[in-house]
């Protein structure tokens with residue numbers, strides 16, 4: 600039995616990872632540590648938390664005594680750090696919170712792991728590490744900044760973050776690098792492109808667009824809609840992380856992406872077309888439509904004021920993942936987007952649950968001045 604701490608396991612990717620790990624392995628124990636911010640929802644993993652193979656702990660990754668208590672109580676061998684403030688628009692409104700969670704929280708987790716995992720010193724004074732331990736940081740391609748029309752981010756692309764969110768994730772990567780160099784701390788980092796799939800909080804592009812279409816609301820497209828993101832189905836990301844944790848070399852960074860670039864406006868139009876098609880061919884879905892089917896059209900598209908400092912294009916070169924770890928995305932965008940849209944049509948109760956708090960106030964504030 601291998602014991603993992605999965606931070607942020609009640610959020611989008613973390614929850615998908617928890618489900619993936621429990622479905623794939625019988626010999627893992629997962630301690631999910633999550634502060635349940637607006638983006639975390641215990642209901643998402645309620646069926647997975649059984650108190651034995653999967654234990655839930657509500658708490659902040661910045662809380663040193665809490666994290667220490669978890670290491671004292673459980674034989675933790677792996678930490679996978681998903682916990683973060685993750686939304687670029689929110690980081691523009693309130694950068695400070697991003698620095699606290701994303702940088703200080705990450706350092707706190709590493710510092711506790713360092714104390715529990717170091718088991719002596721080598722002849723040069725570097726710590727020796729308990730066998731089989733690993734700290735894994737879930738980072739983002741946004742640390743590389745923005746691309747023009749051509750080219751891809753590789754692991755050696757210079758770091759050039761533009762938003763408070765990406766700057767905070769970059770800072771976390773740098774403090775991890777410092778631990779790797781100074782203590783030979785056994786860590787790995789994955790930098791992934793935009794994910795999509797089930798349990799994605801509906802403030803991010805794809806789930807927001809689905810939600811608004813179903814409600815007959817405007818679809819806010821920032822700027823000219825031609826910014827490009829490289830989309831990856833969330834389960835493919837989970838498999839990549841698992842592969843890196845088990846077989847990746849400590850001290851290494853791996854880029855994870857799907858060679859699946861799309862302009863935002865393409866995504867918005869495809870989502871409208873797909874929802875309309877599903878409603879026409881499978882009328883049972885119409886019960887979740889809060890507007891007339893004739894309103895599900897491109898007329899909903901509304902170009903709004905651009906995001907400040909909006910990165911133009913992200914695109915990942917995943918060659919290292921392919922060559923070293925034999926990882927490649929398995930889900931095509933065509934399959935993944937239909938699966939995702941169907942999931943949202945069938946799980947409106949989840950959407951209502953996660954948006955029942957302060958979300959509406961946030962949404963109105965965010966889009967009222969655009």
Ligand code: NAD
Pocket residue numbers: 606607608609610611612613632633634635636637638639640658659660661680681682683684685686700704737738739740768790791792793794795800
């Ligand atoms: P999310 O916002 O859906 O979930 C974040 C989770 O972290 C939530 O459950 C939240 O409650 C929890 N959390 C926040 N602050 C915390 C704290 N201080 N202590 C403990 N828990 C806390 O995010 P996501 O989209 O699932 O992203 C997960 C990770 O993957 C993040 O580190 C993000 O930077 C990275 N990432 C995301 C994407 C993407 O497309 N979503 C792409 C690349 C990398």
Ligand code: TYD
Pocket residue numbers: 686687688793802803804805807819820821826827828863906
């Ligand atoms: P988002 O899902 O916030 O992810 P990220 O900023 O981390 O890439 O945004 C994806 C793209 O969609 C990004 O170029 C901004 C754009 N966007 C819109 O055009 N309208 C929206 O309402 C949102 C949330 C994003």
